[in-house]
Amino acid sequence: MNLRLLKAFMTLAEKGNYAETALALAVSQPALTKQINLLESTLNVALFSRGRHGTTLTAAGKRLLPEAEKVIKQATVFLQHAAQVAKGGEGLIAVGFGLSSFYFAPQCIAQFRNRYPGVDVSLEDLPSDQQCEMLQSADLQVGFVRVPAQAPLESHRLFEDRLVLVTPENSRRDVQEWLNALPLLRLYHPRGRGLNAQIDQFLQQNAFAISTTQQVEDIQTIVALVLAGIGVALLPQSVVHIAPPGLHVMALTGEAVQWQIGIAWDPRINDTARDNFIAMVKQG
Incomplete structure (x- = not known):
């Protein structure tokens, strides 16, 4: 249904005069007459009758006018929503985060929700490589990952993270002595692929040997096991707080102790809400 015809119908019903209606709609009177005739022809029903007292609604016109008003109202609401979506004020953003952004990413989302309450945001804990795959398939719109991200993704650096050694007590032991004394607690490889690679690089470049290792499902369990004196762990400094x-x-020195964390996205996919989120994160 042509909304312009319905608008002409509603306005003429309100004013009861073709000349006044044409002026209100900024069209010529012949053009208005053509619109009304076209609508009546389309509906196969007369909507108006002309008499000495002006233009009045027929019985059919009176019956159909509320429905026309409802359609116009719904169209107006739709256009308002469409305008919000077009400028990123409404929509959905799926965000991925990892160990290093465990605290930072939720902060960004809370700030974004305050600015754009009409945008629904989901947050999922995922390794960086999995996030990068999901960004390209549009299953994620934004990812907090190790940067730089590989093409076709774009990324923006946010902060640096570092490895630290966490132990059950403060003592004079150095890194190697702790690794000799207790098992090294590590995440299962599918969950901690990036962190495990960083740990291996650190151990190899510093010629540290480990006595035993124990694989764990998540960071919270690692921390609990360390507190219980069952092992030690090499973790991102950003998680420890x-x-x-x-x-x-225990702070660490030497090679392979730091890496860069940033935000990544797929620029081939147009998404204004996502772009607003990225701009906000970049601004800090």
Whole structure:
């Protein structure tokens, strides 16, 4: 249905005069007459009758006018929503994050929701390589990953993260002595692929030997096991600040202790809400 014809119908019903209606709609009177005739022809029903007292609605016109008003109202609401979506004020963003952005990513989302309450945001904990795959398939719109990201993705650096050694107590032991004394707790490879690669690089470049290792499902379990004195762990420094009291953190030096974290996206996919999120994160 042509909304312009319905608008002409509603306005003429309100004013009851072709000349006034044509002026209100900024069209010529012959053009208005043509619109009304076309609508009546399309509906196969007379909507108006002309008399000495002006133009009045027929019985059919009176019956159909509320429906026309409803359609116009729904169309107006639709166009308002479409305008919000077009400028990124409404929509859906799926965001991925990893260990290094465990605290940072939720902060960004909370800030974004305050600015754009009409945008629904989901957050999923995923390794960087999986996030990069999902960004290209549009299953994620934004990812907090190790950067730089590989083409065709684009990325923006946000901060640096570093490895630290977490131990159950503060002592004079050095890194090698801790690795000799207790098992090294690590994430299962599918979950901690990036972190495990960083740990291996650090151990190899510094010629550290480990006595035993124990694989764990998640960071929270690793922290709990360290606090229980069952093992030690090499973790991102950004994760440690959410750990409970009693966990000792040892700063590390040497090669392969740091990496870059940033935000990544697929520029081939147009998404204004996502672009607003990226711009906000870049601004800090």
